[in-house]
Amino acid sequence: MADSRFGLSRRQWRATITAYLFLGPALLLLGVFTFYPVAFGTALSLFDYDVISPPRFVGLEHFRELWEDRFLWIALANSTKFLLVVPVLQALSIGLAVAVNVPLRGIRWFRAAYYLPVVTSMVVVGLMWRWLLEQDGVVNYALRTVGLLDRPISWLGHPDLALYAVMFVTLWKGLGYYMVIYLAGLQAISPEYEEAAITDGASRWQVFRWVTLPLLRPSILLASTISAIAALKVFEEVYVMTGGGPMFRTYTMFFYIFDKGFQQLDLGYAAALAVVLAVLVMGLSAANFLVFRQGGWSYY
Amino acid sequence: MFSTRSRSDCVHRERASGRIPFAGARSSVAMMGRRLVFIPSSLVLALGLICALALALSPSAGGGAPSVTLEFWTISLQPFFNDYVNGLIAAYERATPGVKVRWVDVQFAAVEQKLLAALAGGVPPDVVNLNTETTARLAERNALVDMDEAVPAQARARYFEGLWRAGAVRGRTYALPWYVVPNVIAYNTAIYRRAGLNPTEPPQTEEEMIQHARTIKDRARVYGFMPNVDGVRLLHRFQENGLPILSPDGKRAVFNSSEHVRYLGRYVDLLKDDYFPEDTLRRGYLGATERYSGGQLGMLITGPQFLLRVKKDNPEVYAQTFVAAYPRGKGNTLHLATMTVAVPRSSRNATSAVDFALFVTNDENQLEFSKQVVVFPSTRQAAADPFFRRGGAGPEDVARKVAAADLPYARDLSVIVPNAGDLFRVFREAVESAFYGKRTPKDALDWAVRQWNARL
Numbered sequence: 223m224a225d226s227r228f229g230l231s232r233r234q235w236r237a238t239i240t241a242y243l244f245l246g247p248a249l250l251l252l253g254v255f256t257f258y259p260v261a262f263g264t265a266l267s268l269f270d271y272d273v274i275s276p277p278r279f280v281g282l283e284h285f286r287e288l289w290e291d292r293f294l295w296i297a298l299a300n301s302t303k304f305l306l307v308v309p310v311l312q313a314l315s316i317g318l319a320v321a322v323n324v325p326l327r328g329i330r331w332f333r334a335a336y337y338l339p340v341v342t343s344m345v346v347v348g349l350m351w352r353w354l355l356e357q358d359g360v361v362n363y364a365l366r367t368v369g370l371l372d373r374p375i376s377w378l379g380h381p382d383l384a385l386y387a388v389m390f391v392t393l394w395k396g397l398g399y400y401m402v403i404y405l406a407g408l409q410a411i412s413p414e415y416e417e418a419a420i421t422d423g424a425s426r427w428q429v430f431r432w433v434t435l436p437l438l439r440p441s442i443l444l445a446s447t448i449s450a451i452a453a454l455k456v457f458e459e460v461y462v463m464t465g466g467g468p469m470f471r472t473y474t475m476f477f478y479i480f481d482k483g484f485q486q487l488d489l490g491y492a493a494a495l496a497v498v499l500a501v502l503v504m505g506l507s508a509a510n511f512l513v514f515r516q517g518g519w520s521y522y
Numbered sequence: 523m524f525s526t527r528s529r530s531d532c533v534h535r536e537r538a539s540g541r542i543p544f545a546g547a548r549s550s551v552a553m554m555g556r557r558l559v560f561i562p563s564s565l566v567l568a569l570g571l572i573c574a575l576a577l578a579l580s581p582s583a584g585g586g587a588p589s590v591t592l593e594f595w596t597i598s599l600q601p602f603f604n605d606y607v608n609g610l611i612a613a614y615e616r617a618t619p620g621v622k623v624r625w626v627d628v629q630f631a632a633v634e635q636k637l638l639a640a641l642a643g644g645v646p647p648d649v650v651n652l653n654t655e656t657t658a659r660l661a662e663r664n665a666l667v668d669m670d671e672a673v674p675a676q677a678r679a680r681y682f683e684g685l686w687r688a689g690a691v692r693g694r695t696y697a698l699p700w701y702v703v704p705n706v707i708a709y710n711t712a713i714y715r716r717a718g719l720n721p722t723e724p725p726q727t728e729e730e731m732i733q734h735a736r737t738i739k740d741r742a743r744v745y746g747f748m749p750n751v752d753g754v755r756l757l758h759r760f761q762e763n764g765l766p767i768l769s770p771d772g773k774r775a776v777f778n779s780s781e782h783v784r785y786l787g788r789y790v791d792l793l794k795d796d797y798f799p800e801d802t803l804r805r806g807y808l809g810a811t812e813r814y815s816g817g818q819l820g821m822l823i824t825g826p827q828f829l830l831r832v833k834k835d836n837p838e839v840y841a842q843t844f845v846a847a848y849p850r851g852k853g854n855t856l857h858l859a860t861m862t863v864a865v866p867r868s869s870r871n872a873t874s875a876v877d878f879a880l881f882v883t884n885d886e887n888q889l890e891f892s893k894q895v896v897v898f899p900s901t902r903q904a905a906a907d908p909f910f911r912r913g914g915a916g917p918e919d920v921a922r923k924v925a926a927a928d929l930p931y932a933r934d935l936s937v938i939v940p941n942a943g944d945l946f947r948v949f950r951e952a953v954e955s956a957f958y959g960k961r962t963p964k965d966a967l968d969w970a971v972r973q974w975n976a977r978l
Contacts, residue, residue, distance in 0.1 A: 273642040274665045274868075357801040358818060376800035381958050468804065469954045484635055486943050487663065489642075 260500075266493035273487055284494035294495065296470050297478035300385060301454050304474060307389045307396075308449045312442060314393070315400035320430070322401065323408045333405070337398035344395065348462030351391045352378060355463075381469045388459045388472055396452070400445045407441030408434070447510045451503050475499050590871050591622045592878050593647040595637070597861070600627040602830055606894050614881050621874055634659075637866075641665060646866040648875035649882070652697060654689035654936040655754075657862045659943060661689075661696035667865040669695045672876045680885065685900045688860045688934035697862035698883045699900035701891060703825035704858050704925045704932045705750075705848040707731070708832070708917065712842045713820045717742040724846030728763075731821065731849055732792065738820035739797050746820040748802040748810035751789050753950035754937075755806075760785065761935045764853035768939070768978075775974035778967035787963040790956050803957055815839055823848065825859060826896030826921035845920040847928055858932035860900070896922045898929060905929075941977050948973040 230238065267284055271277040288294050322333050339347060354360050355377040362374035377387040411434060419429045457476040460466060466473040466481065473481075479499065483492030599607055611623045626647065628636055634656050640646050652660070660666050670678075671694075678686060685699035711721035717738040725731035735746025751759055757767055760777055763785060767777050792798055801809050807824060814822035815835035822832075826845070833840040848856060863882055865875040881887065888899035889907055896918050899905050910926045913919055939945055952970035955961040961969065 272663060273638060274663045356805075357799050358813065358816075373796060374799075376804065379800045379804040381954070381960065464804075467950075467954065468958065469951050469960065484638060487638060 263493045263496055266490055267497050269490045271489045273489065277490070280490065284491050285498075287491070288494060288498065293470070293473065293478055294498075297473050297475045300471065300473055301456070301475040303385060304389060304392075304453045304456055305450060307393050307453050308446055311393050311396055311400060311449055312446050315397055315445065316404050316435075316438065316442075318397060318401045319404035319408055320434075323405055333401075336401055339395045340398040342395070344458035345462055347391065347395050348459050351387075351394075352463045355387055378464050379468055381471045384464050384468060384472050388456075388463055391459050391463065392453070392456060396449065400449065403445045404438065404441050407438045411437045443510065447507050450506050450510060454499065454503050454506065475502075589620045590874050591624055592649060592871055592875055593624050593626060594878065594882075595626045595628055595633070595647040595650040597628060597630050597633050597651045597653075599651075603891075603894060606891060610882065610887055614878060617881075618874075618877070621878070623878060641866060641868060644868070646868045648865065648869040648871050649879050650864050650866065651700065652862050652864050654860050654862060654934055654938075655942065657689045657697045657864055658691050658936070658938045660864070660866075661691040661694075662940065662942070665867055666696040667867055667869070667872055667876065669698055669865075669876075672865070672872070673698070673880065677880055680901045680903065681883075682900060682902060682905070684933055685860060689862065689936060689938060691938065697864035698879050700861040700863050700883050701888065701897040702858050702860050702900055702929075702932070702934075703827055703897050704856050704928045705823055706826050706921050706924050706928075707846045707848055708814065708822040708824055708826075708829060708843050708921070709846065710814070710817065710820055710839060710842050711844050713738060713742050713744060713817075717746075717820070721844055724844065725821075725849055727849045728851055732788075732797075735792075735820065736797055742820065744818050744820060745799050745813070746797065747823065748798055748813065748819060749789060749792075750807070750823055751786075751953070752803045752806055753953060754946045756786065756953055757937050757949065758857040758935045759851075762853050762855055762857060763851035767937050772939075773978055775971045775978065778964070778971040782967055783964045786953070786956055786967065790963055793957050794959075800957075803954060826918065826925055829918050829921060830895060840917065843917045845917050845924055847924045850928075850931060854931060855935070856928055856932040857935040858929075860934045860936075861897075896925060898925065939974075939978065944977055945974050948977075 266277075268279060268281055269277040270280050270283075318336060322329055322336065356362075357374045357376045357379070361377065362371065365371040366374065375383065378384050415433050415437065416429050419433045424432070455476050456474050457480060460472050460474055460477045461480070464472040466477050475495070476499070479492045479495045482495060483489045594611070596607060607625055607627075611625055615622060633650075633652065637647070637650060637652075637656075637660075657666065681699055685702065686695055688699060689695075689697065707724060709721070709724060714721040714734075717734075718741055719734060719737060725734050731747065738744065738746035749759075750756075757777070760767060760782060763781075765777065765779070765782050765785065768774065769776050789798075793800065793802075799813075801813075805812075807828070810819065810822055811824060811828050811831055812835075813819040814824075815832045817836065817839050822828075829840070829843070829845075832843065850856060863879040865872055865879055869875050883900065885899070885901050885904040888901055889904040889909070891897060892899055892904070893909065898910070910922065913923045949970050952961070952966040952973075955969075956963045956966035
């Protein structure tokens with residue numbers, strides 16, 4: 223063709239341009255709201271910046287300070303503990319997905335009900351649970367009524383309980399979301415496999431353990447990766463319910479970044495913390511892929 | 523209605539005349555012709571819009587439209603004081619042609635963060651209501667206008683000297699003192715009676731207050747009080763009891779003497795014995811006000827302005843409320859929370875902003891505000907008004923009289939230190955660790971003192 227440039231025909235050019243036009247809007251949004259902030263944040267980690275005075279270049283100083291920062295280790299420990307939510311959440315979501323994956327009359331209402339917390343704002347959920355978990359709240363009242371408690375407990379105020387109370391709320395809110403992922407996974411499994419297993423004399427548990435669960439691996443990979451990232455990035459629950467206290471027991475990495483950046487006005491240091499967290503999240507996601515490699519890589 | 527119809531009529535007419543592009547176009551020639559007509563009409567429209575915009579933005583537009591708009595942030599004054607603040611603004615706008623004031627009310631818990639975000643975004647308010655500690659934190663970062671420099675000596679002399687200097691950083695004042703609020707004790711007489719206590723004999727000392735709280739818990743089965751000992755507020759309690767926080771030169775923390783340890787230990791034991799709720803450490807005065815409003819707390823240690831909240835939330839409890847003076851400790855002083863009005867350095871209208879801040883805090887306006895709610899003015903002339911010596915039957919009237927009698931003993935006990943955020947964080951952690959049995963009171967205070975001294 224006379225008009226071919228870079229070895230592309232007119233038709234190929236048109237296809238390429240069309241493709242880029244489709245990619246354009248998403249790329250633009252990603253550029254503005256993801257790539258630019260990532261680049262800006264990474265650069266900011268090399269500066270001292272407190273909003274009020276002009277930024278001052280400090281190189282890798284913040285990263286050196288990090289190793290001696292007591293709060294970094296506190297926040298990392300709390301965020302790591304928060305990862306305990308992931309397996310519990312996945313197990314419960316799979317159980318719930320199996321429970322609502324039956325052709326019962328009105329089952330859609332149940333699915334919608336379980337999904338409702340997902341579409342409710344985290345601030346609303348946090349405030350609601352904060353009231354429920356207050357020392358004079360409904361949870362204490364109920365537990366005392368049935369004789370499980372002698373005196374009301376400050377679930378969000380006690381250093382040994384607060385983190386677990388916040389984790390419970392994260393779990394409660396996320397359950398419906400992961401249930402939908404697993405429900406889609408379950409419905410993608412051809413019934414023939416399960417029928418074959420039943421014909422071979424497998425029990426319901428054996429079918430679930432040896433047929434359904436292995437075939438759910440792609441969904442488990444997806445859901446556990448998303449969930450682990452979300453657990454490391456937990457913020458709203460902590461902000462609304464405990465403010466990082468008591469005794470910094472709910473002071474998670476994201477909360478620390480927020481606190482350092484927007485309350486202590488040390489934006490450069492906060493950016494350095496964010497870089498560290500980003501590296502950790504990437505490492506964790508890669509590890510997740512490795513764990514679920516079988517049935518994982520082959521799908522993604 | 524009118525605009526919809528006329529616009530649609532217009533569209534029909536334009537379609538009929540072919541001025542709307544592509545409307546009913548059947549041939550490319552016709553389309554081209556319409557495009558050619560469309561371009562000049564678009565240009566005319568665009569020029570028209572630009573002219574209209576330019577007219578709207580010109581200073582003389584609208585014959586005397588304001589040339590300066592000040593943004594004024596207050597803390598939690600809506601909805602109770604809408605009329606007062608709106609009246610204040612209207613009076614200022616009348617007296618100062620060319621200046622318009624836009625009022626934004628922010629919740630106490632959000633004000634510092636919102637302000638920082640506004641400073642970072644380059645859109646600061648012009649005048650902002652803060653408390654002493656936040657003022658000091660921002661002043662430390664050189665974010666506020668130096669009021670010693672911006673306010674003429676004659677205007678400065680209107681304020682009480684002690685209040686003008688409250689929260690000063692490096693010897694300079696960065697905000698005008700606005701209103702001050704000493705604590706009082708509001709107590710529920712019905713609970714007092716249930717506990718077998720005489721409602722006409724409120725506690726006179728801190729020890730009596732503790733005894734009353736124990737009696738209420740033991741006999742009336744509700745908590746007697748939620749003492750103000752959470753986090754930084756314990757620093758005020760120490761000082762009220764004559765226990766210093768810093769060495770005289772301000773270079774060393776000294777709040778770990780045996781007296782300090784004994785004071786903290788007393789409250790640790792009270793918590794252990796369930797004489798005040800654990801929530802006290804987390805929910806502060808808001809939690810206490812909620813619990814009191816719900817009829818679940820015997821005594822509320824509060825700034826009298828919170829009685830309005832009780833009145834609104836539960837008129838029945840309000841009707842049972844008596845007010846007594848907050849007991850003075852060995853230090854013979856009381857913490858006096860001071861509200862300030864500051865002007866960010868990055869305000870584009872700093873001169874007008876200082877003028878408005880002076881207007882907000884002038885004698886007349888402060889006196890008027892004090893008549894709306896139980897707060898006290900920071901200016902000498904307003905405070906001398908006979909209004910403050912007048913009593914009355916309602917809890918608020920009593921609170922005003924009681925608090926006015928306490929004013930001579932009150933001063934702002936906020937601890938102004940460099941790196942205040944870090945130091946207060948450490949102190950809070952130490953206090954919580956003592957209350958939750960993770961450290962003994964002595965270990966907790968020793969640890970906090972070491973941490974402070976390493977940072978001071």
